[in-house]
Structure formats: C-alpha cells, structure tokens
Amino acid sequence: MSEFAIEARQLVKKFPARPGTGDKPVEGESTQGPKKKRWQFWKKEPKTMFTAVNGVDLQIERGEIFGLLGPNGAGKSTTIRMLCTLLEPTSGTAKVHGFDVVSQANDVRRSLGTVLAGERSIYWKLTGRENLEYFAALYHIPQPIAKKRIDELLERMELKERANELVEKYSTGMRQRIAISKALLARPPILLLDEPTLGLDPQAARNLRELIAQLKQEGHTILLTTHYMEEADQLSDRIGIIDTGKVIALDTPEGLKRRIEQKEVIRLEVTGWHDDLAEKLRSITGIENLMTRQQGEADLWEVNMQAHNSRTAIPRIVEHISGNGTRLVNMNIVKPSLEDVFIHLTGKALRD
Amino acid sequence: MQTTLSPQSLGRPGFRSDLGALWAVVRREWTIFRRYPSWIIALLIWPLIFPMMYILTARALAGPDGSGLNVFIQTTGATDFIGYIVIGTTVWMWQNIVLWDIGFALRNEQMRGTLESNWLSPTWRFSFLLGQSGPQIISMFTFFSITALEFGLFFGVRLNGSIWMILLMMLAAIPAIYGLGFAFASLVITVKEANAFVFLIRGLVMIFCGITFPISILPGWMQSIAKWMPQSYLIHGMRAAAFSNAGITELLPDLLPLLGFGLIWLVVGYFTFLWMERRARRTGAIGQY
Numbered sequence: 001m002s003e004f005a006i007e008a009r010q011l012v013k014k015f016p017a018r019p020g021t022g023d024k025p026v027e028g029e030s031t032q033g034p035k036k037k038r039w040q041f042w043k044k045e046p047k048t049m050f051t052a053v054n055g056v057d058l059q060i061e062r063g064e065i066f067g068l069l070g071p072n073g074a075g076k077s078t079t080i081r082m083l084c085t086l087l088e089p090t091s092g093t094a095k096v097h098g099f100d101v102v103s104q105a106n107d108v109r110r111s112l113g114t115v116l117a118g119e120r121s122i123y124w125k126l127t128g129r130e131n132l133e134y135f136a137a138l139y140h141i142p143q144p145i146a147k148k149r150i151d152e153l154l155e156r157m158e159l160k161e162r163a164n165e166l167v168e169k170y171s172t173g174m175r176q177r178i179a180i181s182k183a184l185l186a187r188p189p190i191l192l193l194d195e196p197t198l199g200l201d202p203q204a205a206r207n208l209r210e211l212i213a214q215l216k217q218e219g220h221t222i223l224l225t226t227h228y229m230e231e232a233d234q235l236s237d238r239i240g241i242i243d244t245g246k247v248i249a250l251d252t253p254e255g256l257k258r259r260i261e262q263k264e265v266i267r268l269e270v271t272g273w274h275d276d277l278a279e280k281l282r283s284i285t286g287i288e289n290l291m292t293r294q295q296g297e298a299d300l301w302e303v304n305m306q307a308h309n310s311r312t313a314i315p316r317i318v319e320h321i322s323g324n325g326t327r328l329v330n331m332n333i334v335k336p337s338l339e340d341v342f343i344h345l346t347g348k349a350l351r352d
Numbered sequence: 353m354q355t356t357l358s359p360q361s362l363g364r365p366g367f368r369s370d371l372g373a374l375w376a377v378v379r380r381e382w383t384i385f386r387r388y389p390s391w392i393i394a395l396l397i398w399p400l401i402f403p404m405m406y407i408l409t410a411r412a413l414a415g416p417d418g419s420g421l422n423v424f425i426q427t428t429g430a431t432d433f434i435g436y437i438v439i440g441t442t443v444w445m446w447q448n449i450v451l452w453d454i455g456f457a458l459r460n461e462q463m464r465g466t467l468e469s470n471w472l473s474p475t476w477r478f479s480f481l482l483g484q485s486g487p488q489i490i491s492m493f494t495f496f497s498i499t500a501l502e503f504g505l506f507f508g509v510r511l512n513g514s515i516w517m518i519l520l521m522m523l524a525a526i527p528a529i530y531g532l533g534f535a536f537a538s539l540v541i542t543v544k545e546a547n548a549f550v551f552l553i554r555g556l557v558m559i560f561c562g563i564t565f566p567i568s569i570l571p572g573w574m575q576s577i578a579k580w581m582p583q584s585y586l587i588h589g590m591r592a593a594a595f596s597n598a599g600i601t602e603l604l605p606d607l608l609p610l611l612g613f614g615l616i617w618l619v620v621g622y623f624t625f626l627w628m629e630r631r632a633r634r635t636g637a638i639g640q641y
Contacts, residue, residue: 015635016635086472086633086636087633107474109474110363110474111361114472116469116472117469120464121466121468123384125387126383133376134376134379134380135469135473137375137376138373138376138473138475139362139363139474140365140475141362141363141364143372145362146362166387182469186361187359187360189359189360
C-alpha cells in the first residue's frame with residue numbers, strides 16, 4: 001500500500017477554452033495552430049486550450065487533514081475532481097489510497113467518501129433514511145450491515161428523530177449532515193470535503209468542524225477545501241495554496257504564517273472611502289497587498305494592508321486619509337493571519 | 353505526524369452488489385414518482401386527449417353521414433377506425449414520453465445536483481439509466497391499460513385479438529424504444545439542450561410510421577424510410593394483434609425486425625453511453641449545468 005493517502009505528481013488538466021466565458025490561457029500556454037486571418041466555412045477554428053491545473057504535486061499523508069485553499073478559478077475544484085475520478089488528467093499521475101485515478105477508478109471511488117455539492121447532492125424527495133439506504137446500495141454495502149451503519153450515523157448526526165421525513169423539509173444544516181453521512185456510509189479511509197460548512201449557521205458550522213476533527217481522530221484522511229480561512233487554520237495539519245493552476249505554497253498553518261511574520265498588518269476602518277485613495281496608499285513605500293471590504297450596508301470600510309515598518313507608514317497613511325470627506329474611525333496593527341499570508345501569496349482575497 | 357489505522361471500507365464489490373445497486377435505482381425512481389401525485393391526472397387524461405384530436409378530425413372528414421369512413425376502412429383494412437388511430441397515437445406517445453423521461457433522466461439529475469454523487473459511487477454507471485427505465489415501463493404499461501379501458505368505456509372500442517399477443521408486441525418493442533432513449537440521454541448530457549431533437553424524432557415517427565394512416569399511402573421513398581423505423585413494425589403488429597386476431601406466425605414479420613432493431617438500438621444506446629461517460633471524464637461535462 002502506498003505511503004501516502006493521496007499522491008499527485010505533475011497533474012495537468014487542460015480544457016478547450018469556451019468562447020465568451022473569459023477562459024484565458026494561463027502563463028506559458030500558447031494556442032494551438034497558427035492565428036487565422038479569415039474565417040473559412042469548411043475549416044475548423046483551431047482549438048485554444050485553457051490550462052486549469054498546471055503541474056500540481058501533492059503528497060497527503062495518512063490520517064492528516066489537508067486544507068486546499070485558492071481563490072475562485074485557481075484550479076482547486078478541477079484538482080479535486082481529478083482526484084475523485086470525475087475528471088481525467090491531461091497529463092501527470094494521481095493515486096488515491098494507492099490506486100491510480102485513471103486505471104483503477106472504481107477502487108479509488110470505493111476508497112473515497114465525498115461531499116461535493118453539499119445539500120444538492122442528495123434527493124430532496126426521499127427521506128433522510130431512504131437517501132442513506134440508496135447510497136449504501138450504490139456503495140455495495142450488504143443490507144444488514146447498511147441498516148446498522150445507517151442507524152449509527154443517524155444517531156451520531158442527531159437526525160434519528162427526523163430520519164423518516166422528506167429531506168425537502170430539513171434545514172440546510174440537516175441536509176449537509178445527511179450528505180456527510182452519505183460520505184461516511186462505507187467507512188472510506190479518505191474523505192474529500194468540498195466547502196462542507198458553506199451556508200451553515202455558526203452553531204451548525206462549529207458542530208461540523210468538531211465532527212471533522214473527530215473523524216481525523218478515527219483515522220480518516222481528510223482533504224478539505226473551504227472559503228473560511230479560520231476554519232482551514234483551525235482544522236488543517238497542512239495547507240496547500242493553489243493559484244493559477246499551481247500549488248504556490250504548502251506548509252503547516254504556522255509555517256505559512258511565519259513566512260510573513262516580519263511584516264505587520266495595518267487594519268483601518270474608515271468612512272467616506274473612495275477608490276483613488278487605494279492608489280495613494282499603495283504608493284507609500286513599504287505598503288503592499290492592500291485590500292478593502294465594505295462592512296455591511298453602512299458607509300464603513302475595512303482596509304487591510306501589509307507593511308514592512310508600520311511606524312514610518314502610519315503618519316503618511318493618516319495624512320492621505322484625512323480630509324476630502326474620508327474619516328478614520330479605527331486603526332489596529334495586528335499579527336499576520338492565514339488570510340494575510342494568502343493575500344501576500346496570491347494578491348487576492350480568498351473570496352475573489 | 354501521528355499514524356492511525358485507516359478505516360476499512362464496508363463495500364463488497366461483485367455482480368450481486370451491482371444488481372442490488374440497480375434495484376436501488378429502480379426503488380428510488382418509483383418512490384420519487386409516487387411522491388408527485390399529479391401523475392395520476394396525467395395518466396387518466398392524456399390517453400384520451402391526444403387520440404381525440406385525430407378521431408374528431410377523421411369524423412369531420414368522413415362527412416355528416418360518415419360515408420367517408422368506408423373509404424378509410426377500405427384503405428386500411430381496419431373495421432374500427434377509432435381503435436386503429438388509438439394504437440398509432442399511443443405508440444407515438446410511448447416513444448415521446450420515453451424521449452422526455454429517459455432521454456432527460458441524466459440531465460435532470462445533473463440539474464438537481466445528484467448526478468455527481470451517483471457518479472462518485474463505485475457502481476456500474478449504466479444502472480442509473482437502466483434503473484430509471486423500470487418504473488417508466490410500469491407506468492407506460494399502466495398508460496396502455498388505461499387507454500384500452502377508457503376507449504372501451506367511452507367509444508366502445510373492443511379488442512378482438514389476444515391480449516397476450518398485444519403484450520408480446522409491446523415487450524418486443526421495449527429494447528428498441530428504450531435503446532433509443534439511452535442513446536438520447538447520453539447525447540443530452542453532452543449537448544445540454546436537446547428539445548429540438550425530441551421534436552425531430554417524434555415528428556419523424558408521426559410522419560413515417562403511420563400513426564393514423566397506413567404506410568402504403570406514403571410515396572415509395574417515404575415507405576423505404578419507414579422500414580428503418582421500429583415504431584412502424586410495432587404499430588402494424590399491434591393493430592394486427594388487437595383487431596385482426598393475428599397469432600404469432602402472422603406477427604413474425606413485425607416481431608423479428610422489431611427485435612433486430614431492439615438489439616441494434618440497445619447496442620447503440622450502450623456504446624453512446626460509454627462514449628459520453630468517457631468524454632465527460634475528459635471535459636468535465638458531468639459537473640456542468
């Protein structure tokens with residue numbers, strides 16, 4: 001058996017670029033064939049390829065929680081879909097539980113429990129129990145074992161009382177718990193959780209994070225993607241950051257944070273913010289990775305920037321912000337968080 | 353890093369497990385079908401509405417005294433023009449419903465978001481299509497029975513042939529009709545929007561297979577095309593079984609081509625599915641809405 005739970009080497013996935021969708025060839029990618037000058041009815045336009053994943057290397061150890069982070073369109077979903085056999089790599093290899101994702105796809109599926117589309121991945125016109133019975137059959141679990149296992153999972157997820165109600169009557173959190181139960185039915189050694197807490201209320205999300213931590217204790221390897229940086233920080237043993245189809249950083253959360261610990265993060269709250277202020281602040285020596293975010297409906301903006309030396313930067317920041325209807329409401333100098341590391345590496349916020 | 357024992361999968365792969373999975377798909381479809389009660393209304397009303405359009409047209413064309421019907425009877429050899437029309441239109445509806453139900457089965461799962469979770473399981477993927485056909489076949493046989501009952505009650509249509517021969521013709525048609533549905537379902541996943549194809553296929557069946565008229569009145573080239581359509585043999589054979597008391601020997605010229613086409617369409621349906629499955633893994637079509 002392979003040393004790693006998941007192992008990918010130089011994984012590449014290319015798609016034909018779809019016109020009008022903004023698919024662009026990534027750096028280093030060229031279009032196939034010469035540029036055509038005139039459209040000809042009988043000739044096909046040469047295909048332009050879009051590289052979604054560009055040489056990803058991953059080694060996920062058994063029993064660890066591995067967080068995969070990346071902004072939208074970075075290649076995160078494509079990587080996950082290749083690992084769970086929904087997509088075939090253009091080149092490179094990947095093994096899950098020692099099985100090749102192309103030539104041993106069925107063994108890979110047998111080793112994986114996946115939560116991909118969350119609450120949409122189950123049947124709303126079936127009851128919670130019927131859903132689990134159905135998926136138990138698809139995962140080839142003998143009926144008596146399936147029945148026992150379903151009871152255990154319903155109990156564990158606190159869904160026993162409502163197991164015989166239609167899923168359409170459940171809350172988002174309950175549906176998500178059924179989707180996770182589905183992934184756990186066959187006791188797969190590896191779990192692939194794509195945005196498992198998306199759309200959950202804070203309490204339900206906290207419960208789910210506790211469950212994920214328990215599953216790790218039980219010996220499951222977990223590949224987790226999330227848009228919530230604190231979640232990745234709290235749960236992951238290691239984090240891989242993916243951008244423009246490449247893994248640009250891979251380390252423990254602490255290791256990643258150490259990369260920019262010589263920097264300080266200046267966090268401002270201002271009212272009357274206007275866009276040309278961003279350019280002015282960026283022009284200050286030693287200021288980089290400036291990000292703004294509007295706070296709710298009010299005219300209150302949070303402005304985050306990284307600085308090499310806050311003492312020299314702050315007077316100039318205050319100078320730029322004062323006046324022209326802009327008012328500084330609050331200012332803090334904070335320790336870099338994982339989100340700051342992410343911004344430092346990708347130049348984007350996770351939700352971009 | 354702390355090393356822990358990996359959990360062991362509870363799954364037991366094998367032929368029996370795949371059969372169990374197929375049965376689970378059938379049960380799932382049946383359960384969901386029962387939870388949309390509007391199907392009862394559709395099953396009661398549709399068998400009457402569609403043939404009525406042609407029956408009323410035939411009555412109008414026959415003239416006030418119905419004398420024109422004699423010409424129709426001479427041309428078709430049928431004594432009961434209503435029964436003649438009902439069989440043609442019901443077969444047309446069967447193919448039409450299969451194109452919508454089976455043809456769009458995977459697409460509907462895709463839109464709902466459940467296709468990927470099915471696809472991620474280690475089961476034989478063709479069972480997702482095959483399993484959906486089970487409840488669909490039961491509902492269509494119910495549809496045929498209700499049609500016979502309603503036209504018997506309201507229009508006095510009487511079958512003077514063997515019910516078993518009619519059933520035999522229908523069973524022989526299942527591979528062809530559903531094979532076409534399987535091929536169609538795979539194409540729909542690939543092109544996403546295929547309403548135009550449904551309209552085209554059902555239009556072809558309407559024109560070439562003689563749903564309300566004998567194929568013999570068509571020009572030669574159209575008759576040649578009709579010979580390549582399994583629905584022509586089904587309609588002809590069912591009329592013979594229902595109203596001419598045809599036995600198995602008389603039905604063989606319709607049964608054999610029907611079974612032959614059935615084999616061809618099943619193979620075409622299966623290989624189109626495999627092609628789609630392979631293509632979807634390259635392009636990611638399964639996850640695209």
